[in-house]
Amino acid sequence: MNGLADKVQRGVRLEVRGLRKSFDEHEVLKGIDFAVGPGEIFVIMGPSGSGKSVLLKHLIGLEAPDGGQILINGEAMQPGDMASKYRMAMVFQSGALLNSLTVGENVGLYLSEHRLKSADEIARIVAGKLADVGLKDVGDKSPSDLSGGMKKRVAIARALVVEPQLILYDEPTSELDPLSAVVVGEQIVQLKERTHVTSLVVSHDRDLAFGIADRMAVIHEGNIVAAGAPDEIKKSADPLIQKFLQADFKRAE
Ligand SMILES: Nc1ncnc2c1ncn2[C@@H]1O[C@H](COP(=O)(O)OP(=O)(O)O)[C@@H](O)[C@H]1O
Ligand SMILES: [Mg+2]
Structure with a gap:
């Protein structure tokens, strides 16, 4: 498909249900649930080691889940199936150039x-x-x-x-100075607006998440602890979320 029809319908709906993954005794993903609508930017925000990259690896078929499902436009995908049935792309943290x-x-x-x-x-x-x-x-x-x-x-x-109908970004602003990070964030938004691609971003960068997300989720130790519009997340009373949102340097008085 090309032209306007493709642009309007380009982005797929992505749904992840109950995704679980352990490495030996270490349970990294403990039942991840979220859905990203067509043409939406969904940001999964969380600290290092919370399972963000492992989650993306499942979506591109580099890891197979112990349990749970990945659905595209309502259809359950076998591991690795997605890349052959849909046009998807990943922007790796390293850039990998x-x-x-x-x-x-x-x-x-x-x-x-x-x-x-x-x-x-x-x-x-x-x-x-x-x-x-x-x-x-x-x-x-x-x-x-x-x-x-x-x-x-x-x-x-x-x-x-x-x-791509689905684009995955792993820490797109890591190792960037603040101005470059803003430019990359703007690119992500412009691409979505121009092509209606569905975007899933994982990042520990709070400014990026609140700057570009249509909806967002917070991941902590392999669980999604909150999901919603950026305003809803900001107002969440959950202590885990507030701790992550407010973590900052404290100067001695
Ligand atoms: N192939 C692997 N084998 C064993 N442990 C892994 C593997 N990949 C990731 N892990 C562990 O899973 C946890 C989550 O990793 P990761 O998804 O890379 O975190 P991040 O949220 O920083 O991207 C970490 O504790 C990491 O050491
Ligand atoms: Mg990572």
């Missing part, structure tokens, strides 16, 4: 490796996706020449090459 390739080659890698398009078409698509994230004229550079914020945006451009 190859320094042996140019920025443009990184962005077009999926298309060139799978011989999906001619070289001319790939060049055109790559230029378009880089422009989509506000980066022009960097296609011939090496990733190692770019700032951290630019690398993240290149990683997003690379994810866009598959015209």
Whole structure:
């Protein structure tokens, strides 16, 4: 599908029900439930080690659950099924760009490796996706020449090459200075507004979460302890949530 119809219907509905995962004795996901509507930005916020990356790995088929279900548009997916039935992409925390390739080659890698398009078409698509994230004229550079914020945006451009219906972001602002973090957050919002892609973001960055989320959830030790609109989360009386939201440096008086 192309054109306007695809744009309007692009984003899928994602639902996770009762997802459980242990590594040996360590129960990392203890029954995760949440749903993300088509075209929504849903942020799962929580501290390091709370199970955010493990959750995303289940969605892209890198881990198989011990229990629970992942549904797309109401249909239960087998592990790894999603990637073949739906167009989805993940922006990894590290960015995972190859320094042996140019920025443009990184962005077009999926298309060139799978011989999906001619070289001319790939060049055109790559230029378009880089422009989509506000980066022009960097296609011939090496990733190692770019700032951290630019690398993240290149990683997003690379994810866009598959015209995703679902895009997963793992800590998109980690290791970024505050201004670059704001630019990356704005990119995530602009992409959703332009393409109606469904976005799932996991992050420990409170500013990012409250800045971009349509709805959000808080994960703590493998459980979702609250979910709702950002305003509802802010007002939550749950001590765990308030502790996470208010954690800050205290100066001696
Ligand atoms: N493959 C694995 N084997 C064993 N333990 C793992 C594995 N992957 C993650 N874990 C553990 O699961 C917990 C959650 O990890 P993770 O999802 O990476 O946290 P985060 O919320 O920081 O992304 C951590 O305690 C981590 O050590
Ligand atoms: Mg992580």
